[in-house]
Amino acid sequence: MANWGFLGAGSIARSSLAPAVRAAKGAVLHAVASSSHVRAQALRPERAYPSYDDLLRDPDVDIVYIALHNSAHIEWTRRALRAGKHVLCEKPLGLSAAEVDAMTRTAREAGRLLIEAAWNRWHPRTRDLETMIDGGSIGAVQTVTARFDGLEPTADNYRLNPNLGGGALYDVGYYAVSAALAAFGWNTPQVVWAKQEQWHPASADSASDFLLEFPCRGTAQIHCALIGRMAEELVVTGTSGTLSLSSPAFCAGATSVRLFTGSDSDWQARSYPALDSYRLMVDAMDAAVEGRGHPYLVSPQQSRLIAATIDAVREALPSHSLPDTEPPKQNRRRG
Template sequence: MANWGFLGAGSIAASSLAPAVHAADGPRLHAVAATDARRARALDPARVYTRYQELLDDPDVDIVYVALHNSAHRPWVERALRAGKHVLCEKPLGLTAAEVGAMTATARATGRLLVEAAWNRWHPRTRDLESMITRGAIGTVHTVTARFDGLAPAPGNYRLDPALGGGALYDVGYYAVAAALAAFGWRSPGVVRAEQDHWHPGSADSATRFLLDFPGRGTAEIGCSLIGGMSETFTTTGTDGSLTLTPPAFCAGSAPSTLTTGTLSTDTLTPADDGRHRHYPPQDPYRLMVESVDAAAHGDTAAHLVPLAQSLLIAATLDSVRSRLARRAA
């Protein structure tokens, strides 16, 4: 049984990760560090700290979950790794590919586990989608359309502040980019065009739209926003068929979900399939993620993890989108 420690007690830690650790088989929420001790206690840990370093100094903490705003990820991830802790860090792991590369190097140097908390990647539907594409179920992928329109942040939320790593691209665009990269076999794309909206001058982006080009293969049309809607769509098309994640495409978990197939060869289907539809009951991907990370920290080499190489490619793709936007604005 591993003792988990949380750096931060914000909304995701409170609504999703703490319940997942409490429900999981094996993990124990040993400690939470937050500037607001009341919020830390609300997560029901065995110990509460008001300084992050105090938690890292606790010899009983085995795995640290970093739930801080995006710009704080790298410094606290590296401190946790150097303190001898395994780390699960909220997505995006870093604000740039250089940050992700630096954290990866620290993990290797310390011999500790580092995993990006892209929780939807543990959902059985997401795993089936990636597996079917890898097996060639729809032939060679040539087109992706992905969009995630999320709720508008409350006043004062870090998502409004570019200095804290806020904005739609980092927050919800991340999901669409990861799904597109997976569809194209984790190849590196170019950015053909990109445009962006802002809540006001100087704020983070409220919406970003862009086209990724995978040379010799095809394109991915991606959009993301934080302007008040709540819509998630994803479809990928190949030479032999298509795969669609019925909404919500990325954040399914609390409700049943479906993977809809276009024309497929019958040998790609399973007895659980209903013609063109593969159905999934309500899941808790956060718990699946926590249990996988916990198992890996105990040496289980078969535990499902998001590879750091994929986290690096996602960060590099977001870098390319931002670079394209900067050139457009110049």
């Protein structure tokens, strides 16, 4: 039996992780630490702490879930690991490849497990998509089109603040980048061009568009935004066929979804019922910590490549800010 401790009691912890831990076999929501006692108690833990350090000193906590804003991930992940806890940290694991390197080094030194909470990677459709691509079901991948439009953050949301790791690229863009890298076998891409828009000059990015090129393989066209409308699309085209996902392409779970595969003359669909991918993630983390079986886990190498790719996109922006010119017309697509 694994005792879970949460650092933070915000919306994701409340709506997704706490219910998943309560539903998982053998998992216990032992403790929650939050500056708000009311929010901590709302998750119904066995213990509520007023500070994160208090929770890390609790000897009964086995796994710490980091549910803090993105810029706090590195500090509190490393503190939790050094306190002897296994860690499941919200995505993005780090705000750069250097941060991910530091975190994984600390996990190795502490002899503890560190996993990025990319919950959609545990969905059976995501697993099938990667297996089919790896098995050559559509031949060699040539192009990926990925789009994730999400709701605009409220005025007090950290996603507006670049100093807290906010912005569309780190938030919804993470899913699209991860899907593109998986489609191309987790090889390192080059950024052909990138552009961003902002809510206002001092804010994080409200939208990001970029083109990734995988040398001797193909390209991935990616669009991500937090401007009010909802859209999730993923299309992977290979030399002998195409794979596409019904919406929501990345955040499936609460509704039934499908995976389409085929060509112009022959399309087939696989259907997946509604399920809780957060529960699957918690089950896998519990099993890994307790040494049961061989659960699927997101690898540290993949987490690092995602971070390194986002680094490269940011570096490709003219002056690391809004571009002065539009990208080449032959490459321009909103999705």
